[in-house]
Amino acid sequence: xxxxxxxxxAVAIMAVASVFLLAPLVIIALSSLSPTPVFDLPVGGxxxxxxxxxxxxxxxxxxxxxxxxxxxxxxxxxxxxxxLAGIAIVRRIVPGASVLAAAATSPLMMPGxxxxxxxxxxxxxxxxxxxxTSLLLAHLVVTLPFVARTMIAGLSRFDFTLxxxxxxxxxxxxxxxxxxxxxxxxPAYLTAALFAFLASMDNYPVSIFLTDARAKTLPIKMLQYIxxxxxxSIAALSTLILIATLLLLFVADRAxxxxxxxxxEA
Amino acid sequence: xSRALEEAASLPRVAFGAPQLSxxxxxxxxxAVVLFALYAIPLARLMASSFVGQxxxxxxxxxxxxxxxxxxxxxxxSVRLGALTTVxxxxxxxxxxxxxxxxxxxxxxxxxxxxxxxxxxxxxxKSFAWSTLMRSHGVVNEALMGLHLTSAPxxxxxxxxxxxxxxxxxxxxxxxxxxxxxxxxxxxxxxxAAATLGASPLRAFLRVVLPLSLPGVVAGVSLVxxxxxxxxxxxxxxxxxxxxxxxxxxxxxxxxxxxPALGSAxxxxxxxxxxxxxxxxxxxxxRSAGQ
Amino acid sequence: MGGPLExxxxxxxxxxxxxxxxxxxxxxxxxxxAVERGALVTLLGPSGCGKTTLLRLIAGLMAPDxxxxxIGGVDVTRTPxxxxxxxxxxxxxxxxxxxxxxxxVGFGLQGxxxxxxxxxxxxxxxxxxxxxxxFGDRPVRALSGGQQQRVAxxxxxAVEPSVILFDEALSALDRNLRETMQVELRRLLKxxxxxxxxxxxxxxxxxxxxDKVAVMNAGRIEQFDEPVRLYERPRSLxxxxxxxxxxxxxxxxxxxxxxxxxxxxxxxxVLAEGDLPAGAAAVVSTRPENVxxxxxxxxxRNRIEGRVRRVTFQGSRTRIAVDxxxxxxFMVEIGGVFAPPSPGEAVVLSWAASRSFVxxxxxxAA
Numbered sequence: 029x030x031x032x033x034x035x036x037x038a039v040a041i042m043a044v045a046s047v048f049l050l051a052p053l054v055i056i057a058l059s060s061l062s063p064t065p066v067f068d069l070p071v072g073g074x075x076x077x078x079x080x081x082x083x084x085x086x087x088x089x090x091x092x093x094x095x096x097x098x099x100x101x102x103x104x105x106x107x108x109x110x111x112l113a114g115i116a117i118v119r120r121i122v123p124g125a126s127v128l129a130a131a132a133t134s135p136l137m138m139p140g141x142x143x144x145x146x147x148x149x150x151x152x153x154x155x156x157x158x159x160x161t162s163l164l165l166a167h168l169v170v171t172l173p174f175v176a177r178t179m180i181a182g183l184s185r186f187d188f189t190l191x192x193x194x195x196x197x198x199x200x201x202x203x204x205x206x207x208x209x210x211x212x213x214x215p216a217y218l219t220a221a222l223f224a225f226l227a228s229m230d231n232y233p234v235s236i237f238l239t240d241a242r243a244k245t246l247p248i249k250m251l252q253y254i255x256x257x258x259x260x261s262i263a264a265l266s267t268l269i270l271i272a273t274l275l276l277l278f279v280a281d282r283a284x285x286x287x288x289x290x291x292x293e294a
Numbered sequence: 295x296s297r298a299l300e301e302a303a304s305l306p307r308v309a310f311g312a313p314q315l316s317x318x319x320x321x322x323x324x325x326a327v328v329l330f331a332l333y334a335i336p337l338a339r340l341m342a343s344s345f346v347g348q349x350x351x352x353x354x355x356x357x358x359x360x361x362x363x364x365x366x367x368x369x370x371x372s373v374r375l376g377a378l379t380t381v382x383x384x385x386x387x388x389x390x391x392x393x394x395x396x397x398x399x400x401x402x403x404x405x406x407x408x409x410x411x412x413x414x415x416x417x418x419x420k421s422f423a424w425s426t427l428m429r430s431h432g433v434v435n436e437a438l439m440g441l442h443l444t445s446a447p448x449x450x451x452x453x454x455x456x457x458x459x460x461x462x463x464x465x466x467x468x469x470x471x472x473x474x475x476x477x478x479x480x481x482x483x484x485x486x487a488a489a490t491l492g493a494s495p496l497r498a499f500l501r502v503v504l505p506l507s508l509p510g511v512v513a514g515v516s517l518v519x520x521x522x523x524x525x526x527x528x529x530x531x532x533x534x535x536x537x538x539x540x541x542x543x544x545x546x547x548x549x550x551x552x553x554p555a556l557g558s559a560x561x562x563x564x565x566x567x568x569x570x571x572x573x574x575x576x577x578x579x580x581r582s583a584g585q
Numbered sequence: 586m587g588g589p590l591e592x593x594x595x596x597x598x599x600x601x602x603x604x605x606x607x608x609x610x611x612x613x614x615x616x617x618x619a620v621e622r623g624a625l626v627t628l629l630g631p632s633g634c635g636k637t638t639l640l641r642l643i644a645g646l647m648a649p650d651x652x653x654x655x656i657g658g659v660d661v662t663r664t665p666x667x668x669x670x671x672x673x674x675x676x677x678x679x680x681x682x683x684x685x686x687x688x689x690v691g692f693g694l695q696g697x698x699x700x701x702x703x704x705x706x707x708x709x710x711x712x713x714x715x716x717x718x719x720f721g722d723r724p725v726r727a728l729s730g731g732q733q734q735r736v737a738x739x740x741x742x743a744v745e746p747s748v749i750l751f752d753e754a755l756s757a758l759d760r761n762l763r764e765t766m767q768v769e770l771r772r773l774l775k776x777x778x779x780x781x782x783x784x785x786x787x788x789x790x791x792x793x794x795x796d797k798v799a800v801m802n803a804g805r806i807e808q809f810d811e812p813v814r815l816y817e818r819p820r821s822l823x824x825x826x827x828x829x830x831x832x833x834x835x836x837x838x839x840x841x842x843x844x845x846x847x848x849x850x851x852x853x854x855v856l857a858e859g860d861l862p863a864g865a866a867a868v869v870s871t872r873p874e875n876v877x878x879x880x881x882x883x884x885x886r887n888r889i890e891g892r893v894r895r896v897t898f899q900g901s902r903t904r905i906a907v908d909x910x911x912x913x914x915f916m917v918e919i920g921g922v923f924a925p926p927s928p929g930e931a932v933v934l935s936w937a938a939s940r941s942f943v944x945x946x947x948x949x950a951a
Contacts, residue, residue, distance in 0.1 A: 034495070035396045042393030042470075045386055046408035049466060052423035053415060055433055059426055067426050069433070113325030121318030128322060130576070131329050137516060137572050139524030141541050142340070142565045143333070145548055145557055149343065150336035169332045172325065222414075230416040233526055233541075237548060250418050254531065263426070266419040273414045277407070286406040486646050487679035489666040491693030491744055498667075501692070505683045 053270055060263035067260055078264035085261060091249040094163075098245065099228035102167035103175075106224050107217065109168075110175030111183075118183040132176035135169055140233030143169065148237040159243045166234050171224035178223065182216025215284040222280050226273070337565065344562035346555070355559030369563060372539040376523030379461040380469075383518050386462070387469035388511065394470065395478045409467045417464060421531040424460040425451060428532070457532045461522050468521060469514040476510030477503075509579060516575035520568055540564045597622045598643060598748055598780060603652035605638055612638045614804035615652070620748075620782060625774055627783040627791040630801035630827070636784045639801075640750050643782065645669045657747060672741030674754040678733045680725040686712070686736050687721035693744035711743035712736075714773060731762045738770075742777070749774070751783040755790065767793045788828050792816065800824045822868055822944040831870045832916045834889070834909070835946060838865045846943050852889040852909050859943030866946040871936050873904065873918035878926065881935040888935045891915060896925045907934060 059067040061074035082088065110132070116122040117129045135143065144166070151162050186209065194204035210217075232247045239248055253262050280286075344355055359365035394405050412420060427433050428450040435447040450456045480503060488498035522528075526541040535542075540560045547557030598620040605613040613635045620626045628636035641647045643654060645666030653662045661669050680689050691708045699707075712718045715735035725733065734754065741749055755763045755770075771794045774781050785791055791798045792812040799809045800823070808820045819825040836850030838861045845856045848869050857869045880888055891909035903925050906914035917934060919925070926932055 034499075035392070038389045038393035039396055039401075040393070041386065042390040042397070042405055045390045045466060045470070046405055048463060049412045050408050051433075052420060052427055052463060053412065055427055056419065056423040067429065067432070109324040109328060112321040116318040116321035119318065122322040123319075128326060128329075131334075132325060134572050135333060137520040137575075138337075138568045139520065139541070139564050141524055141526055141544050142561045142568065143337070145544060145554075145561050146336035146340040147332070148548065149554065149558070150339055153339075165332055168328055172328060176325070226414050230418075232418060233524075236545065247416060247418050250416070250422075251527065251531075254418070254422055262422065266416075266422060269419060270411075270415055274411060277410055277414055281403075281407075286403060286410060481677070481679065483675055483677055483679040484681060486666075487673065487675060487681075488692070489646070490644055490669075490671060490673040491740065492667050492670070492697070493693070494667050497696060501695070502681055502683075 056263050057267045057270065060260055060267040062260045062263070065259050067258075067263060078260040079268070081261040082265050082268065085249075085253060085265065087244065087249055088246075088265070091244050091246045094160075094243060095229055095246040098160075098163050098167050099225050102164060102171045102228050103221055103224040105168060106171040106175040107221060110172055110220065111179050111213075111217075114176060114179035114183045117180055118186075119188070129176070129180055133173045133180075135173045136177070140170075140231065144234040144237040147234065151238070159238065159240055162238045163235060163243075163245070166238055167228045167231065170231050170234055171228050174223040174227055175220040178216055178220035179213075182213050182219075186212055218280060218284055222276065226276075340558055341562055341565065344555075344558045355555045356563075358556055359559050359563060368538055368540050368543050368560070371537055372523050372541065372564070373567075375457070375461060375525065375529065375537075375539060376519045378458050379465055379522035380515055380519045382458070382462045383466050383469040384511070384515060387466055387514065388473060388507075391470050391473035391477055391510070394474045409470060412464070413467045413471075417527050418531075420464050421460060421528050424456070424463055425531055428456040428460075452533055452536060454533075454537070457529060457537060460532045461525065461528050464528060465518045465522050468517045472513035472517065473507060473510035476513075477507050480506050512575050512578040516571045520571045523567055524564055597655075597657055598782070599655045600639070600643065601653050601655075603639070603642060603654065604650050605635075605642065605647065606650050612804055613642070613649075616804070616806055618799060618806065618809070620780060621796075622780055623775075623778045624796045625771060625781045625783070625794055627785060627795040627798045628801055629785060629788060629791040629798050631786060633803075634801040635804040636801050637752060640752055640782060640784045643748070644671050644673050644750055646673075670744070670746050670748075672744065672746035672749040674734075674737050674741050674749070674751045676753040676756060678737040678754075678757075680733055680736060680740075682725060684725070685721065686717065686723050686725060686728070689725060689736055690721075690740045690743050692740065707743055711739040714742060714777075715739045730757055730759075731766070734758060734766070742779075747780065749779055749781045751781065753784055753786070756785070756787070763790070764793075770794065792828070798828070800827060802827075816872075817940075819870075819942065822870070822947075825870050825942070825944065830873050830916055830918075832873050832876060833913065834869045834911050834915070836867055836869065838863050838867050838943070845938055848943060850911070852891075852911060855887045855889075855941065856885070856938035857887075857941035857943045858939065861943055861945060867943050868946045869941055869943055871941045873916040874902075874920070875940040876915075876917040876934050876936045878905075878917065878919070878932050878934060880933050883937075885938045886935045887938055887941060888933060889915070890931065890933050893926045893928050893930045893932055895928060898925075907932060909934070 055069075058069050060078055061076065062069070062078070063073050063075045113128065113132065117125045117132075122128065147162070147166050147169075151157070151165075156162055190208050190212070191201075191204050194208045195201065199207060230247060231245070232251065235245045236248055239245060244252070250262065250265065253265075277286075345351055345353065346355075359368065394402065394409075397405055429435070431447065432450075434450060435444075438444045439447070484502050484506075485495075485498050488502050489495075493501065524541050525539075526545055529537050529539055529542060530545075540563060543560045544557045544564070547553045547560065598618070600616055600618045603613055603616040603618075604611065616635070616639060618626075618639070628639060630636050638647065642649050645661065645664060649662065653660055655661065656669065656671070681692065684692065687705075687708050690711050691704050694704045694707055708721065709718060712721060715738055717732065717735050717739060720728070720732065720736070725736065728736065734757075737754070755766055758766060767790055783791070783794060792815075795812055797809060797811055798815050799806045800815065800821075801807065802823045808815060808824045810818075810820075815824065816829055819828065822831075825831045834848075834850045834852055834855060836848040836855065839847045839849045839854065840863055841847070842856060846859050846861060846867075848855050848857060848867050850869065855869050857871075859867075861867055880886075889909055891907040893905060894908045894914055895906040897904045897906075902918055902920045903923070905917040905919070905925060907917060909915045915934065
């Protein structure tokens with residue numbers, strides 16, 4: 029690239045950025061061990077009481093379970109719909125393939141809040157008031173672009189003559205898809221599933237308009253805790269979420285490799 | 295994206311059992327239905343409803359936002375947040391992406407982990423974490439006093455410093471990763487070729503690497519801008535009510551004030567900004583790919 | 586077409602005692618090379634012999650561990666590549682995808698104080714040399730492999746370098762195009778009076794294009810000679826086998842006989858050119874086209890017997906593999922169309938002792 033000193037400078041900047049990005053997460057994890065009801069670092073002595081208190085946070089379990097249900101279901105549905113559409117787009121066997129591709133990925137750049145209020149008014153006008161269904165439908169739109177983007181990238185790198193080869197060796201069409209394409213695209217599926225799942229679990233701007241007093245998703249509950257009565261149990265909850273995310277990423281790295289994740293990302 | 299489609303178009307077609315056109319339509323249909331029924335239509339209705347006043351077609355709601363100084367300050371605050379975040383993220387993220395691309399082995403994995411973990415973490419967790427850092431007895435203040443740069447805690451929370459720095463902190467990975475994924479694929483022989491043609495390392499960077507990195511820059515800039523201009527959680531947690539943006543107005547309009555017209559108008563403006571970003575990045579993307 | 590480019594001063598390339606290591610492996614081992622001005626030299630050898638490394642060292646894309654490089658009498662060992670005025674045509678062409686053909690060709694001319702019009706003229710001249718004048722505005726992605734190769738060449742020529750290096754630049758082309766380009770390239774470079782160094786593993790290409798060929802093996806230059814001499818009088822077993830086909834017998838050196846060495850082989854005594862001590866394990870080699878079927882006339886001929894194993898008709902020539910009890914088949918090549926002996930037939934083979942060479946057999950006879 030440029031000369032060696034420029035490269036060292038670039039690496040140094042990335043290193044500083046890394047610290048910058050990780051610092052808040054580390055601080056939160058440390059604050060969760062605070063010995064006092066304020067967000068202190070555990071200098072005096074660590075305490076695990078806030079972790080114990082997490083379970084008794086008002087409404088945390090229903091919120092967690094609702095978020096998980098919606099995330100898993102919408103991710104699964106998006107994976108299927110998105111992959112099928114991805115095949116049609118990449119193979120150009122549907123008219124307006126590039127328009128469809130652009131449309132499928134554009135929600136990523138559309139402000140979530142806008143989508144949220146649009147869906148709120150739309151569902152109301154259709155008479156759809158049931159929270160669970162509206163959330164699921166909304167999260168379909170939230171997760172689909174992540175799947176579409178990753179699957180289109182992954183499919184465009186897939187050599188479809190492998191399917192021909194499989195068929196010449198005696199596999200039927202569906203069987204060759206299952207035995208040849210699915211394993212080859214496994215990294216893409218995993219990446220897509222990971223990002224879609226996280227997008228749904230973390231979603232606030234769309235969900236806030238579709239939930240009501242009784243049914244809230246986890247992010248909404250969290251914001252409520254922070255605004256109403258912040259104490260280190262929120263830090264504990266956040267840290268638990270971070271640990272779960274870390275585990276997910278670790279599994280993804282073992283399965284795909286983080287650098288592939290980065291390549292498939294954009 | 296279009297490059298992927300171009301390359302895919304050159305692949306031979308698989309002979310499906312069924313006639314190709316209807317097979318393709320069937321495959322794409324569910325996604326198309328979802329996008330149409332749950333995305334395009336609601337947004338169109340939103341757009342339409344923003345033109346509805348008390349007595350039919352009117353620009354009343356827009357007037358409420360664009361017509362008075364307060365309303366315009368909302369737009370300005372949103373755009374300002376987006377622009378500042380994007381510029382700073384670009385200034386830091388561009389060299390950082392090269393640093394990431396230069397790194398190998400364990401260091402690269404470490405860097406990637408430091409990008410992916412925040413990316414995967416909830417924006418609420420991150421904003422909350424940043425606000426913790428900014429507290430009077432938080433880490434930043436303690437560090438400043440410890441280094442004897444200040445003698446008393448300075449108020450960082452609920453200031454624009456904490457807002458912008460928090461916004462950059464949260465959206466920086468969205469700038470670094472797209473640039474990295476483009477830069478990492480630039481053929482290293484190109485810089486060798488430039489050297490053999492007499493270009494100094496600086497010239498080779500400016501005339502070969504920089505232009506080839508632009509698609510990544512466009513992707514990163516459009517993503518970070520659209521995310522930060524429409525951010526809700528970040529300004530709410532870091533600034534409370536003292537930095538009203540279009541997003542905070544939308545939330546208040548629907549959830550507190552029960553004023554859907556105002557919310558829709560603000561939403562329509564935000565949507566217009568979002569669309570403008572999509573179109574502009576598409577155009578830029580086409581242009582740099584077409585060369 | 587335009588006349589020769591401005592003849593650049595200092596086109597004479599020398600490397601002295603050049604060595605390069607990658608980790609523990611010595612890729613180049615004290616290489617001395619001298620390329621005359623205006624000469625077309627090829628570095629020929631199998632993968633891993635160090636030819637590409639040598640080329641990259643001359644270009645300045647790598648620094649040597651030991652030794653020096655001089656271009657036109659000026660020591661350039663420590664000079665960075667962008668100051669050496671050495672042109673390179675890469676195997677992958679390395680065309681800048683974000684620039685048009687003209688943009689690529691003019692790249693090296695920018696930033697040297699030339700006006701736009703002047704650059705455009707030089708670009709057109711360079712494109713004319715490779716017959717791509719009308720392609721100036723095209724994006725490089727729209728070009729075929731052969732067209733890209735020409736653009737890469739024009740780009741290197743446009744800055745009028747003192748030396749041009751070709752790193753397997755023809756290997757990505759299909760066979761017909763490659764053969765055409767070999768001839769064309771040689772003619773063009775000769776017209777320009779350019780000094781050029783090629784790297785290739787294809788011996789036909791080396792023989793076609795070069796004034797001199799450096800056969801490389803394991804980081805050393807085994808022989809540096811004109812193609813004809815290299816083919817007719819190879820100086821090592823490696824060179825014999827790498828450039829052309831070698832018909833061989835194994836044996837032990839017996840004595841000098843009438844100016845030649847007599848080597849005793851299981852197929853009988855054989856006379857050959859060479860100089861080895863008596864008792865040395867040796868390989869006697871000749872080219873297949875030197876071998877005739879039948880005892881032939883004259884005293885200075887070697888004769889052996891064998892049985893035909895396989896006959897392969899190749900159009901202008903026929904190759905006959907004969908089992909002479911030496912392990913590998915003894916290859917015979919005869920030009921023209923004729924009635925060859927049938928497989929299984931017993932034959933007598935003969936060839937001139939003057940066309941036969943002896944080399945040390947590094948392995949014991951197996």
